[in-house]
Amino acid sequence: MGTTVFERRRPAASVLDRSLAATRRSIFWLDDLPDRPARPPLTGDRVADLVIVGGGYTGLWTALLARRRDPDARIAIVEARTVGWAASGRNGGFCEASLTHGRDNGVARWPEEIDTLDRLGMRNLDAMGADLAEWGIDAEWERVGALSVATEPHQLAWLDEWAQDAAARGEGGVLRLDAAQVQASVASPTYLGAVFETRSNALVHPGKLAAGLARAAEERSVEIFERSPVRRLETTARGVDVITETGRISAGRAVLATNVFPSLLKRNALMTVPVYDYVLMTEPLTAAQRSAIGWHERQGLSDVANQFHYFRQSADGRILFGGYDAVYHYGGRVRAAYEERAESFRTLASHFFTMFPQLEGLQFTHRWAGAIDTCSRFCAFFGTARAGRVAYAAGFTGLGVAATRFAGEVMLDLLDGVPTERTSLRMVRERPLPFPPEPAAAIGINATRWSLDRADHQEGRRNVLLRTLDALGLGFES
Structure with missing residues (x-):
């Protein structure tokens, strides 16, 4: 060894x-943030056109992009803790153009559309910088590679x-x-x-990015409710109700931007x-x-x-x-x-x-x-539920600072129900394989981690487990 x-x-x-x-x-x-404004919890009953669960990058980008599409929509964000407190405030601030956690991962899974994915990823990164400039967000954006x-x-x-x-x-x-x-x-x-x-990488200050997106959203009449963990969704004749312990928002459409936290949809319970x-x-x-x-x-x-x-x-x-x-x-x-x-x-x-x-x-x-x-394909997956009234994205696997903006566009496309270049992608239409229940999940994940460490000690040579995962489309390379 x-x-x-x-x-x-x-x-x-x-x-x-x-x-x-x-x-x-x-x-x-x-x-390092100069101020972190306190926002009220959700109380009572409210009505919105779009309600977003999660006040991290995915939810914030979705709200702002939705406002751009519809200046008159009533939009609300419901956050369990405070804006940007979880992954959006803790990451390294690397904004990579790749939507697939690196080109190799994309080539292995969607070789016929990798050129499109590369183009859309670079366009998304360019648009991210342009949006920050347009909205006056000082997130210490540096296109330094x-x-x-x-x-x-x-x-x-x-x-x-x-x-x-x-x-x-x-x-x-x-x-x-x-x-x-x-x-x-x-x-x-x-x-x-x-x-x-x-060209394909930028840096940001993660906390200032989250705070700046939230400020820009509120300046555009998006309501943000903090310290309001959502307990369940209920399908209604109008759309969907998002319910907390102290309040309810009835909306025509909903977006789930809950990242690593347990999904409100049973179908996604084992997806990350x-x-x-x-x-x-x-x-x-x-x-x-x-x-x-x-x-x-x-x-x-x-x-x-x-x-x-x-x-x-x-x-x-x-x-x-x-x-x-x-x-x-x-x-x-x-x-x-x-x-x-x-x-x-x-x-x-x-x-x-x-x-x-x-x-x-x-x-x-x-x-x-x-x-x-983390999801089994190592980049975000997307989908809808409740007769197309709810959209979701998750599974960014540590490379989501820029990809969350793309996810917002995808989810809004899906809710609109109009085919776009984004929604036609097999990468968007396909779901990853779920993780197995315990104890199989812990055994498999920790065995994979051990095997990757051994590969680093053996000049990159991958053992039987890693080669098998590669053959099944579950392999990972940094």
Whole structure:
């Protein structure tokens, strides 16, 4: 069994102890908001044309896009906690054009429409930036691209294939960097090469994006009710009622944007599972620390291992570092207790200083975690229920910051009942395979996670389980 660079170059325990000593369990992106207005809970009976369950990115984009389609519609959002408190406020802020969690995943599942999916994904990313500008949302949008780095020799062939495929298709903005070029961009002794995607990625401040979308929605007469968990849906002659403990909204149409949380539709009960992701945020770097690592172009970064890391800079000069561990808990529940996992944070700190030994002495200020809505095809799925009166989207699997906007357009198309280019996609029309009930779910998910880790230790070679999943269309590559 081989070792990875993170095992061969472990920093001293004292370095990790000091770096983690002052962390607090808190989400930097939400702490960094200038204000977070309190919104009332839903009380009494109300009427709307469209009611949206969920006040994260999916729900907020859907509301704003619905307003654009119909300036006179009565639109309401019902949120269980507060706007953006879950995945929308906890992610890394990477906005990727891909709608399929990377082109390889899309090619494996929908090869005949991958070119259309690529085009629609880039159009969606462009539209996202245009919408933020139109609505005056300062979400720290940066169209800076992304570097995908190799940290093991066998990964260089993957980068070569990636760049060669892009060149063969005439895709611009995909650059293959050798070791010297990537070191000149970001100085890490672990970086052996990279692919730089210059056009298909942007960065945002996740908290400011959620807050800005909510403000823009309210400025356009969308009502937002917070601290109002929805208990059930009831079909009515008019459409559907969304019911909380203290109120009810009767609407002609509804959108379910509940992400990782239990679906209000029985048909979706086994379609997603929560997989926990862990994140650290550093203190702001000094000028000397910044000079030591370079990284002046501020690209988003990730490595290309199966258990990969993602990292980026904040506007005030911090580094966010997350990923690697992806933890599923038996029973598939979302629990605040799962967010505190000391071994995951210590592993991240160790890997951080392996990548950037020149930053030893830097401290982490924030640690947090969140549940990713994982589905078996690793990208969002869509559908309708209740005679076409309810639309839903879920299963973004950690790559939904931009894709949630596309999901809003899809769900509105489905509710309108008029065929569009989006709704004609097999990717939109097909549902993924559900996860099995327990204990099979825990056994399968954790065996897959173990197998992906072993592949990283065996020069990428996939074992029988992974090859079987690949053959069944259930395989995953980062």
